[in-house]
Amino acid sequence: MEGVTDAPMRALLTEKGSFLFCVTEFLRVTDQTPPVSVFHRHIPELGNKSLTSSGTPVLVQLLGGNAQRLAESAFRSVSLGAKGIDLNFGCPAPTVNRHDGGATLLKFPKRLFEIVSEVRKAVPKEIPVSAKLRLGWSDPEDIFENVEAVARAGASWVTIHARTRMQGYAKPVFWNHIRRVRELNFLPVVANGDIWNFQDFLKCYETTGCEHYMIGRGAVGNPHLATSISRFLQLKTHSPQQGKAPDSPSDWRPFIERFVTLSQLHTDKPEYIVRRIKQWVKLAMMERPLPWFEELKRTQTLEECLQTFAV
Numbered sequence: 089m090e091g092v093t094d095a096p097m098r099a100l101l102t103e104k105g106s107f108l109f110c111v112t113e114f115l116r117v118t119d120q121t122p123p124v125s126v127f128h129r130h131i132p133e134l135g136n137k138s139l140t141s142s143g144t145p146v147l148v149q150l151l152g153g154n155a156q157r158l159a160e161s162a163f164r165s166v167s168l169g170a171k172g173i174d175l176n177f178g179c180p181a182p183t184v185n186r187h188d189g190g191a192t193l194l195k196f197p198k199r200l201f202e203i204v205s206e207v208r209k210a211v212p213k214e215i216p217v218s219a220k221l222r223l224g225w226s227d228p229e230d231i232f233e234n235v236e237a238v239a240r241a242g243a244s245w246v247t248i249h250a251r252t253r254m255q256g257y258a259k260p261v262f263w264n265h266i267r268r269v270r271e272l273n274f275l276p277v278v279a280n281g282d283i284w285n286f287q288d289f290l291k292c293y294e295t296t297g298c299e300h301y302m303i304g305r306g307a308v309g310n311p312h313l314a315t316s317i318s319r320f321l322q323l324k325t326h327s328p329q330q331g332k333a334p335d336s337p338s339d340w341r342p343f344i345e346r347f348v349t350l351s352q353l354h355t356d357k358p359e360y361i362v363r364r365i366k367q368w369v370k371l372a373m374m375e376r377p378l379p380w381f382e383e384l385k386r387t388q389t390l391e392e393c394l395q396t397f398a399v
């Protein structure tokens with residue numbers, strides 16, 4: 089997630105080994121293939137065989153509408169060590185969409201086919217090439233034709249965020265469409281959207297019947313969530329050990345301290361780390377109230393910010 093799951097956050101969230109893999113924030117590809125330095129800055133894990141510090145594979149996500157440049161960028165990513173390529177056809181940001189990137193491509197199944205085909209051809213067959221789709225631009229029924237296009241082009245799997253672009257992040261999330269796509273057996277389907285806690289996951293599991301799930305905001309808001317889900321998926325039991333979502337400042341403290349340590353490996357700007365911590369807690373508040381955020385919000389220096397968690 090752009091601006092959220094950067095390298096320190098990926099390192100933190102994968103430390104328990106609950107994720108099969110993670111995906112970078114999108115790297116935008118326009119009419120130029122980004123230089124090597126940009127890949128290394130965007131994906132520091134390339135310097136570690138494309139693994140997070142605890143050994144979870146990192147897939148590089150590319151975003152754009154130029155099939156040739158995307159194919160070159162995919163080739164460059166893999167030459168630098170990327171473990172896989174994910175293509176973003178879901179981003180709803182107007183500036184991105186105006187520049188022929190993200191969800192705007194959902195209007196053109198032929199272009200999805202062309203992009204996935206070119207990227208597939210550009211990288212060795214053992215490297216997965218996946219596509220991240222929303223259900224459509226405005227019509228959720230477009231998902232069927234779009235998935236058929238990316239499957240025919242050779243995508244390894246498709247991750248479906250079960251909303252249209254026009255919905256943005258508004259409810260409802262149409263998990264039922266994911267089940268219908270899965271039942272067509274075109275290719276493996278990863279379910280995504282609004283899994284905020286373990287109960288949501290169970291509902292999504294029962295509705296979609298998928299084997300794999302992509303957890304975005306919920307995984308950041310509750311760093312224990314992926315562990316509960318991965319235990320369930322391996323054991324297929326309804327009584328997983330549920331990691332309680334951190335609530336009080338002291339529940340959050342170990343995560344925050346670890347995040348600061350990991351962030352300091354990448355930045356010498358404490359004010360940036362403070363911003364990220366506030367953003368993180370705010371995101372968690374989309375699922376549950378954290379009234380002490382008001383106090384956190386007013387802090388300015390990293391020391392003041394960490395004081396909030398010292399209680």
Ligand SMILES: Cc1cc2nc3c(=O)[nH]c(=O)nc-3n(C[C@H](O)[C@H](O)[C@H](O)COP(=O)(O)O)c2cc1C
Binds near residue numbers: 089092220282305
């Ligand atoms: C701030 C933000 C940034 C995002 N950036 C990306 C991105 O770079 N690539 C991507 O595929 N999806 C991105 N997404 C979408 C998420 O991956 C996911 O599809 C969406 O949030 C729904 O899943 P969730 O409810 O589990 O978060 C972003 C979402 C948010 C809220």
